[in-house]
Amino acid sequence: MDALKIIAQDSLKTEVPEITVGDTVRVGVRIKEGEKERIQYFEGTIIAKQHGGVSETFTVRRVAHGVGVERVFPVHSPNVVSVEVVRKGRVRRAKLYYLRNRVGKAARVKAARV
Numbered sequence: 664m665d666a667l668k669i670i671a672q673d674s675l676k677t678e679v680p681e682i683t684v685g686d687t688v689r690v691g692v693r694i695k696e697g698e699k700e701r702i703q704y705f706e707g708t709i710i711a712k713q714h715g716g717v718s719e720t721f722t723v724r725r726v727a728h729g730v731g732v733e734r735v736f737p738v739h740s741p742n743v744v745s746v747e748v749v750r751k752g753r754v755r756r757a758k759l760y761y762l763r764n765r766v767g768k769a770a771r772v773k774a775a776r777v
Contacts, residue, residue: 685752691745710759751775
């Protein structure tokens with residue numbers, strides 16, 4: 664079991680972005696199409712974070728063409744190139760699943776105080 668923990672520690676990224684639930688982020692993901700590689704950006708609100716060392720993830724939600732799209736990104740994945748915080752949010756919940764039932768202005772998150 665200790666050998667497994669050592670291997671897991673080696674695969675952790677050293678620079679983990681400071682993100683919290685409610686933040687609007689822009690995630691750059693490396694996409695491989697045949698021989699070519701490109702970076703695709705996905706911008707939305709973080710509605711959940713799952714902690715757990717190597718398997719730590721965060722869920723980003725956005726509304727594209729009237730349809731809600733959610734994507735789960737592993738924090739320590741080599742395919743996640745960048746995570747840029749566009750806007751800090753102020754929320755009182757650890758999970759924002761209630762945003763799935765809201766549309767329009769009701770689905771917005773308040774901006775954090777500076």
